Amino acid sequence: MRTEINLNGSANATERYISWSPSPAQVRLADAEGATDPVQVRLKNQNPGQGGQVLFFAARAGAGQNELQLSLPANGSPVDFFVAGQFPRASTADGDASIEVVVEGAGTTLSVTPLMVRIRKNANLLTPAERDHFVSAFATLNDRGMGQFRDFRDMHRNVADDEEHGRAGFLPWHRSYLLDLERELQRIDPSVALHYWRFDQAAPQIFSKDFLGVPDTNGTLTFNPANPLQFWATDLTPGIVRQALFNTNTQPANDGTASGRVINEQATLRLGGTNKTYRLFSRMEGQPHGTAHVSFDESSYISDIDTAPKDPLFFLLHCNVDRLWAKWQRVFRRFDPTSARTYNFLGSAGSPGATRIGHNLKDTMWPWNQITTNPRPNTAPGGNFPGSLITAAPGATPAVLNMIDYQGVLNPSSRLGFDYDDVPFQF
Amino acid sequence: MDVEEYLKQYKKELESGDDERTRYREFLNKSRSVSERLEGLESSANSSDQDEVSESINIIRDRDEDVQIRVTAIRGISNEIGESPELIDLLLSLVRDNTEPVALREPALRVLQQLSFSSVVFRTKRPEYLDVLRSIIDDQDAELRQQAIGVLAKEKDEYVQRRLLEGLEDPSKALIPPEKAIQMLGFDIHAEHYPILRDMVKSPPNPAAKKEAVRLLAADAASKNMLAEILSDKGEDKEVRRTSAIALESLDPAEFEDRAKQIALDEDESDDLRATSLSGLGHFSSLEAVSIDSSFDESVAQLRDKTASEDLRRAAEMYMNRRGGRLQSTQPEELKSVQPLDENQMMGTEPVTVQEPSPNILAVIMGRVRKIIEAIKGNPKPPTPKTPAGGSSV
Numbered sequence: 001m002r003t004e005i006n007l008n009g010s011a012n013a014t015e016r017y018i019s020w021s022p023s024p025a026q027v028r029l030a031d032a033e034g035a036t037d038p039v040q041v042r043l044k045n046q047n048p049g050q051g052g053q054v055l056f057f058a059a060r061a062g063a064g065q066n067e068l069q070l071s072l073p074a075n076g077s078p079v080d081f082f083v084a085g086q087f088p089r090a091s092t093a094d095g096d097a098s099i100e101v102v103v104e105g106a107g108t109t110l111s112v113t114p115l116m117v118r119i120r121k122n123a124n125l126l127t128p129a130e131r132d133h134f135v136s137a138f139a140t141l142n143d144r145g146m147g148q149f150r151d152f153r154d155m156h157r158n159v160a161d162d163e164e165h166g167r168a169g170f171l172p173w174h175r176s177y178l179l180d181l182e183r184e185l186q187r188i189d190p191s192v193a194l195h196y197w198r199f200d201q202a203a204p205q206i207f208s209k210d211f212l213g214v215p216d217t218n219g220t221l222t223f224n225p226a227n228p229l230q231f232w233a234t235d236l237t238p239g240i241v242r243q244a245l246f247n248t249n250t251q252p253a254n255d256g257t258a259s260g261r262v263i264n265e266q267a268t269l270r271l272g273g274t275n276k277t278y279r280l281f282s283r284m285e286g287q288p289h290g291t292a293h294v295s296f297d298e299s300s301y302i303s304d305i306d307t308a309p310k311d312p313l314f315f316l317l318h319c320n321v322d323r324l325w326a327k328w329q330r331v332f333r334r335f336d337p338t339s340a341r342t343y344n345f346l347g348s349a350g351s352p353g354a355t356r357i358g359h360n361l362k363d364t365m366w367p368w369n370q371i372t373t374n375p376r377p378n379t380a381p382g383g384n385f386p387g388s389l390i391t392a393a394p395g396a397t398p399a400v401l402n403m404i405d406y407q408g409v410l411n412p413s414s415r416l417g418f419d420y421d422d423v424p425f426q427f
Numbered sequence: 428m429d430v431e432e433y434l435k436q437y438k439k440e441l442e443s444g445d446d447e448r449t450r451y452r453e454f455l456n457k458s459r460s461v462s463e464r465l466e467g468l469e470s471s472a473n474s475s476d477q478d479e480v481s482e483s484i485n486i487i488r489d490r491d492e493d494v495q496i497r498v499t500a501i502r503g504i505s506n507e508i509g510e511s512p513e514l515i516d517l518l519l520s521l522v523r524d525n526t527e528p529v530a531l532r533e534p535a536l537r538v539l540q541q542l543s544f545s546s547v548v549f550r551t552k553r554p555e556y557l558d559v560l561r562s563i564i565d566d567q568d569a570e571l572r573q574q575a576i577g578v579l580a581k582e583k584d585e586y587v588q589r590r591l592l593e594g595l596e597d598p599s600k601a602l603i604p605p606e607k608a609i610q611m612l613g614f615d616i617h618a619e620h621y622p623i624l625r626d627m628v629k630s631p632p633n634p635a636a637k638k639e640a641v642r643l644l645a646a647d648a649a650s651k652n653m654l655a656e657i658l659s660d661k662g663e664d665k666e667v668r669r670t671s672a673i674a675l676e677s678l679d680p681a682e683f684e685d686r687a688k689q690i691a692l693d694e695d696e697s698d699d700l701r702a703t704s705l706s707g708l709g710h711f712s713s714l715e716a717v718s719i720d721s722s723f724d725e726s727v728a729q730l731r732d733k734t735a736s737e738d739l740r741r742a743a744e745m746y747m748n749r750r751g752g753r754l755q756s757t758q759p760e761e762l763k764s765v766q767p768l769d770e771n772q773m774m775g776t777e778p779v780t781v782q783e784p785s786p787n788i789l790a791v792i793m794g795r796v797r798k799i800i801e802a803i804k805g806n807p808k809p810p811t812p813k814t815p816a817g818g819s820s821v
Contacts, residue, residue, distance in 0.1 A: 087430055136710070136745070144677055144711055166547035218606045218635045220642065222666070225702030226742035228710040231673055236646040237613055238673050254469070257534045259499040261470035266444045271473075286506050287473055290541035298540075298577025299610055305544060307581050307614065331438055424430040 003041065003072065003101045003110040004030040007083065008390040015389045016095075016115035017190060019419035020085050021407040022060055023390065026078035027070060027101060030111075038071045039103065041110065043081070046098035052091030052117030054099060057082035060412060061427060069104060085117035087424040092127050094191035116191060120182075120323070121421045123195035123211070123316050124203040130195075131211055135229055137189040138312055141181075145233030151382035152181055153234050155367055156309040159377050162356065163366045165305065168278070168345050169359035170285045171325045172403035174318050176365055176385070176394070179416060181315060183386045190389075193418065196319035199253040199292040200264040207248035212313050219243035219299050234310040242311055243297045253288075253295035262288035262295070269328050276332040279344040281325075289321050323420045326406065330423050335409045337361060337401050361401045369397045391417040448474070451503055454496075455482050461493045471502035480507050487517065490527075498534045505538050509546030515539070519552070523559045529568045536574055561586060564602060573603050580611035588612060595623055598632070606635035613643045621647040628653060638667050645674035654678065658686060665697050672700065676707050684712055692726050698734070702742035709746030724750060 006026040008015040029039060044067040045053050055064025060082050070079050091097050095114035102109050142149040155177060156164065164173045182194040197206055206212050213221030213229065221240045223230040232240055245256040254261035268288055272281035296303045301310040308314045329335060334342040349357035357363055357375060367380035384396035393416050394402035407425050408415030419425065451474050454464045474480060486492055486500040501518065508514040521527055521535045539556060542549040560575040564587060579587040591608040594601030601608065609627060612620050624640040631637035641657065644650040657663055657671040676683040687704035690696050705727065731743030
């Protein structure tokens with residue numbers, strides 16, 4: 001007798017990736033061995049002491065459980081349930097979590113399904129293997145300046161500034177941008193998530209030759225000879241220029257002057273004011289986001305909008321920005337897109353009270369909408385938004401709206417398929 | 428972990444945390460000493476209170492005020508500055524004014540750079556900003572000069588490019604050190620820069636300048652032989668040789684592959700260069716070219732098992748991983764590949780004991796095959812695997 005588990009709508013191993021947000025699953029008897037009565041089974045973590053851990057839900061509500069009892073029809077009809085990563089027990093390697101199905105009572109194992117609780121983490125705390133997978137995928141995407149990374153470099157130029165900065169859509173646009181990149185990294189290595197640089201803390205592991213490089217005396221990064229990022233190139237030129245103005249081993253990001261440090265996480269989350277509004281919270285675009293960028297000297301790619309994406313650190317910086325937004329949303333429950341406290345421009349461009357196109361809740365976002373007529377930029381690199389094997393969201397032409405309920409708290413079909421190591425899910 | 432409890436605790440800490448507003452009000456209190464006013468203000472909170480903003484502006488304008496206090500005031504209202512053309516003008520005038528202390532002008536310039544990331548109003552001031560930068564590229568202060576030149580170089584400012592080239596041709600006219608000048612020309616490398624870069628390689632003013640020039644010659648076809656010679660020269664600085672390897676890989680991957688294979692197996696070569704060569708071969712060579720050279724793969728496998736160099740071992744390991752090889756190493760490894768689960772095991776159709784995480788070799792190889800197919804078809808992105816959901820209004 002054996003069972004089969006589907007995750008995210010498929011029995012394929014390529015879709016066995018979950019986060020803290022509940023993912024749809026099914027279990028069925030694939031071989032009943034002549035049984036005619038329903039079979040009582042128990043789903044559980046095979047190795048509770050190691051690897052990623054899973055919670056089970058009979059229905060998409062309430063608190064998940066470490067185990068779940070189900071009754072499986074003998075005719076092989078599937079039974080629905082949900083699984084989620086058990087916060088904060090993320091995987092550190094692909095397949096290190098396993099769902100074991102056993103016969104209730106007898107304990108006979110009917111199947112073991114490996115999966116991954118794939119989570120965006122503090123990059124300073126990655127295992128060497130996680131770090132190497134991440135670096136390898138990133139270097140492959142760049143492919144010495146000839147890979148698909150060129151699209152990501154071209155999406156973040158001065159010409160697109162109005163689409164991306166200085167207005168309400170700054171956070172949703174960059175959330176979309178990061179997710180696009182992450183999905184492309186996952187096409188190369190599905191075990192990879194886009195990790196973040198926690199810039200309000202010292203991060204010596206990130207600024208190392210094994211990871212994102214150490215500057216030589218001239219500010220050009222050096223890497224260990226085995227690190228494929230040594231071949232990183234953009235705009236036909238190999239190399240990355242980055243010279244921090246702070247001690248990367250011992251200090252958080254700062255520009256070396258009085259009061260030049262990024263504000264910490266708590267101060268950032270308090271930016272929303274007494275009423276915890278998005279309008280006030282989004283001031284974080286200046287401090288800490290802008291401050292983090294200019295904590296590197298004038299020759300550094302990352303200290304200028306047009307050149308910033310030439311440095312892979314840029315994506316980890318923005319991943320932390322996104323994490324701060326995600327945390328603010330979670331702590332103050334800002335997932336309802338109909339509330340002005342969640343997002344302050346609720347209509348679409350041209351409607352009463354609207355702001356510039358691309359920054360209203362119902363506006364689609366460039367470049368994924370492939371619109372190149374004025375006032376949008378006249379090119380749209382990268383094409384439509386890439387799909388995912390684990391969720392249908394946000395679609396090929398996402399709107400700002402599609403970036404709000406990223407965990408699927410209010411609408412399960414909004415789940416974007418990523419989560420942060422310190423931002424849990426809660427109904 | 429109880430999520431509810433975690434969030435409750437977090438919220439409690441948030442609410443009882445330091446009150447940035449109170450600290451800023453204390454900062455504005457002139458009856459306190461400078462050190463008292465600055466205490467606890469390593470990072471500035473942003474004030475939007477109109478009285479505080481007005482007071483901060485007065486502080487910024489007050490030449491008799493302590494410089495650090497003035498700097499902190501600038502940071503304390505940076506968001507407000509970003510929303511006001513007049514306040515941006517104030518900062519621009521501070522940066523331009525060489526009678527103001529550099530300790531004020533530099534942070535003011537950094538705040539303007541910060542605003543370039545977040546302020547819509549700043550964009551309307553961009554022409555004036557660039558003018559101010561041009562006005563200070565001859566400033567007495569070297570750091571301020573370099574700051575301005577760096578920003579302008581990234582803007583591909585032709586005037587600055589001319590001045591940088593001038594400084595390389597005639598050191599008496601140099602605004603910044605030659606290695607920095609070369610680096611900044613790299614933000615907008617032109618064919619006309621290549622002759623002087625080649626000169627910098629042949630007669631370098633210093634090693635850093637040579638290394639930087641080698642890096643930037645990666646797109647110059649006429650420099651291919653020079654780069655190959657540097658790579659072959661065992662007497663050359665090893666960092667310069669590594670840089671030339673990377674530049675050659677960019678310029679002529681086939682040439683690089685031939686040389687990299689020789690270097691990787693040459694026991695008289697530096698381990699660093701051997702590891703770099705393997706890293707390049709492993710990650711970026713075409714599958715066909717390397718996959719038919721099984722004797723090279725065998726040699727790399729032996730190298731991996733015998734070398735005492737950790738970097739070389741890791742590079743060999745990664746090479747074998749990328750080639751889909753099975754590792755038989757006796758040492759604990761970071762990217763260990765094991766016998767993958769067979770299809771039945773992966774499908775969960777029979778009980779198994781999973782001992783180690785399954786590798787992603789298949790995914791890696793499929794990804795590369797997909798890339799090759801895309802390159803043939805000229806398609807930048809593969810079709811989306813799921814049907815898009817959701818509509819759009821604009």
